Amino acid sequence: MKNSSLLKKTALAFFLSLITITVSAQKTINSPSVGFNSNGSTLKITKIVTSDTATVLWFTITYPAGQWIRIPKDTYLQDNVGSAKYYIKKTIGIPLALQYFMPKEGVVSYQLIFPKVNAKATSIDYGEEGDNAWKIYDIALAESKSLLPNAIYTSWYNKNNSNLEVAFFNKEIVYNNKIWSYKNIVKKTNSANTTISITNGKETKQLSISGLKNNTINLTIDNKTVQLSKNQTDCKRIIQKETYKLPIFKNDSAIFSGYIKNYSPKLATKTLMLYIDNIISGEQENQIIEIQKNGYFSTKVGIYHPERVFLRSDIGNENDIYLEPGKDLFVIIGDEKTRYAGELAQLNEDLSLLNKTDLFNYEDLQKRIVDMKPNDYKTYLLDLQNTELYKLDSVRQLGTLSEKAYQIKRLDIICGYASHIIEYNWNYESANKDTKKKAEKYPDDYYNFFDQKIINDELSVISGAYNTFINRFKFLPGINPERYSYTYNYAAMFNTLKDNNITLTELDKSFEKLISSDGLSLKIDSTEKPIQDAWLKEHDDFIKIFNTKNASNYYLKLIDSAFNINKGILVDMMNAQDISGPIVTQLSPINGNNLLYALSDINNQFLKDYIKLQNNETQKQLIANKKNGGYFINQTPKVEADKILDNIISKHAGKVILVDFWATWCGPCLNGIAEIRPLKEEMKDSNVVFVYITDESSPLATYQNLVPTIKGQHYRLKNDEWRYLADKFKITGIPHQVLINKEGKVVNPALGFLDKGQIKKLLEKHL
Structure with missing residues (x-):
């Protein structure tokens, strides 16, 4: 008994000593400084505890209720001393490698336990295997020693106009749409003022910060002092009253630039991609943007009217961006939300907020449309459209919305719902794919909702939904024939050649003799077949254009009889896409005489000039491409x-x-x-x-x-x-x-x- 009691006491003493050693070896870092965070808007590291046996990261995640997240088995830490990866051992508060569905509160805290990292490490990276997986770089393993309070590290807005004035981050500062690095920070003795020296490699500036209180600061730079707030809603907003007017087309470019918050060169992502809908060619163009080592990027975007483009990246934010020819936009991405600066900041802020009011939901529509007849479907969508327009007008009446944003959003709503209404048969048959039920024929009055003033107005091109509407209008169910049979009219074709001042060659004259009296056939035998083949080959471009025009004119006559629609920008765009599309996507330029003939049905002079420019650029590109190799x-x-x-x-x-x-x-x-x-x-x-x-x-x-x-x-x-x-x-x-x-x-x-x-x-x- 005594020996047993002594053994227990000895074991207890040894156990307590282990606890003492473990506790003394532990280090806790609250709210650690973090560099790049691919999920900065949802995922926060609130605490790190290191010991001789483990490294524990405490997380809080905010995510929509009912959606799931997962901590993969390949989740790891990597310190800044070596290349070894420390793979996850255990989780607390969330299962490992299983789907975890978010509770109704939409917030969960949990701990991830890893092996101990190198004792000499001053920072760690957190991540999962794969380029697009969650990544957090440069997590500090010591309390921050910065002379700047943590509250400073955010975006600050001018109290007098709500413009983004400056943004402080771990390594860089965004000021005047440029990226600066910290050169020196001096906190004055017995003063609340802090002076920061910043440089961008070409110039140096001195900033002075004072009066940090209630989410506001005073910033002095270039002998000017302004009061800033981290809450943009607390700032006075000067609403832009300017509207879009004709002429809307302008062959120019916009400057799009920005900064990725706390970007790290360790990221696999070195580029961003812009997707630009070219409304004249009807095609989507891609433009790659290279990211500099400090997270800055900038590019010229060739556009010829105000338009919405789509920014895609592997870095958190994927955004609709609105650009205008001759103007600039600067964005900060990777933050909790996208921040805007530059001439187009207010417009993009407004459109970003308005997009949250959209009522159209495709999944909900698929459930409703199963038993809907065409006019029921149309009525349902028009009710949604009217509700959205009412809400938009209500926001406008509050006096907090820029006029350009109102113009764009109104057209987005009208053109967007017009496209949805046209799509009844596709949506109906998609919803009934299991039963294979066919959509009913569209009633004669189905298309009476078209607002001709809008769909044929040149200003409609400012809407991102107008390009889709053009495409849907080109293939209107119930009007556009599913099959279009065409018989060659050689006489009409030949006469068109003459009418367009295309010089006739000896081959043309020989071919003309083969055309029958009705103009629809050729009088040939085996000896004259080579003449036919040679003529068809020589005039291949012309024949394609001739046939495209005939098919287009046939369809336009059907549209006229259905809607009595006058030729305007809509018809011009449809014709322009038929001509421009192959030039751009298939690199198939058209020679001079044929190009003039192709453009003869287009009234808008800008469209004509632009297609000529595209044609010239394609011809140059063909020459350059053949020299590139690869x-x-x-x-x-x-x-x-x-x-x-x-x-x-x-x-x-x-x-x-x-x-x-x-x-x-x-x-x-x-x-x-x-x-x-x-x-x-x-x-x-x-x-x-x-x-x-x-x-x-x-x-x-x-x-x-x-x-x-x-x-x-x-x-x-x-x-x-x-x-x-x-x-x-x-x-x-x-x-x-x-x-x-x-x-x-x-x-x-x-x-x-x-x-x-x-x-x-x-x-x-x-x-």
Whole structure:
């Protein structure tokens, strides 16, 4: 008993000593300083506890109720001493590697426990494997020693006009739409003033901060003092009354720049992407923006009217951005919300708030439309539209909304709902896909809701929804024929050549003699067939334009009879897209005489001039592309169809191969190819090959024009060969991508729609 009691006392003493040692070895950092946080708006580190046995991070996450989050098993820490990763051991308050559904409060606190990090480490990075996973860099393992109070590190607005004046971050300061670094900070003795010396490499400035109280400070710079507030709503707002007026078109560019909060060069993301809807070509254009090491980015965006563009990145925020020719916009992203500065700040702030009032919900519509007849569906959507317009007018009456934002949003509502109403048959059949119920025929009065003053008004181009409306209007169900049969009228075609002052050659004169008296057929035999073939080849561009015009005019006559709609900007845009689209997307310029003929049905002079400019730029691009290199047009292997792919693979033995089945006329194919263009540059020294396969449906001339813009190995197969591969990989539509590993085995016969980051991860997995 005594021995047992002594043993217990000894064990207890030893246990208490361990606790004492453990407690003494612990270090707690409350509200640690954090660098880049990919989820800064939702995820906060509130505390770090380090000890001899573990590193514990305390988190609070704010996320919509009912949605799920997950802490993956590959979650890790990495310190600033070595390259080792410390993988998660345990969680408290949230399950590990399982879906956790957020409670109704939308807020959860939890702890993640990792092995101890290097004792010499002064900072750690938190993350999950993968480029797009959560990342938090430069988490300090010591209390901040900054002379600036933590409350200073945020965005500050001018109390007199609500403009973003300055923003303080860990490493950089945003001031006057430029990025500055801290050079020196001096806190004056016996004074509340702090002087900060900042530099951008070219110039140095002195800032003085005083009077930090109730979320306000006084800032003195260049001998001027202004009062600032971190709450923009507490500032006086000077509402911009200027409106958009005609002429709205202007061939110019906007300056778009910004800063990514606490950006770290350790991020895999080195670029942003702008998506720009070109309303004249009807196509979406992509523009890559490079991020500098300090998180700054800037680019010129070629636009010809005020318009909404879409900013996409792997860094938290994905935003609609509104730009105007000749004006600038500066944004801060990666913060709790996007901050705006520059000439277009107020407009973008207003539109960002207005977008939250949208009532249209596609999922809700799919539930409602199942049993709706066309006019019931139309009435339902018009009621939503009227409610949104009423709410918009109510906000305007408060006097807190800029007039341009009101103009844009009003047109967005009208054009957006017009497009939704046109889409009844598609939405109905999508909602009833299980029962395969067909939509009813549209009643004769179905389209009587069109506001012709708006849809044919040049100012409508300021709405991001107008481009979609044009597309829907080009294919109106119940009016646009599902099939359009066309008979060649050789006489009309030939007379049009003459009417457009296209000089007739000897070949033209020989061909004219072959045209029958009715003009619809040719009088030819085997000896005259070469004349026909040569003439059709020589005038291929003209014939395409002639046939496009005929089809367009036929449809426009149907529209006129249905709506009595006058020719205006809407019709001009429809015609412009027919002409401009192939010039831009297929790099198929039109020669001078044919171009004038193509433009003859367009009344708007700007559209004509712009298409001419596009045509000239495409011609220059074709010349430049052929000098760039990086593309290889291969002869189709002279083997049986079932051996073609094996032959292609054998040429790239030992390499990972991404095979892309595409066509020159396939818009999604071309968008996807443009999307991964930066990836090819990133992986140019990797053991990866990009192979592009098309068939004879890609016209040879267009194919030869486009290929120089697509770096990789190219093959143009005969239709029979294509059909064999289409059957092998179950290709029912393009684009279609296939992944082949270094051993030449197909590891994924259909990748699906993946973004650049996902494709990179797959390729690296097999390297």
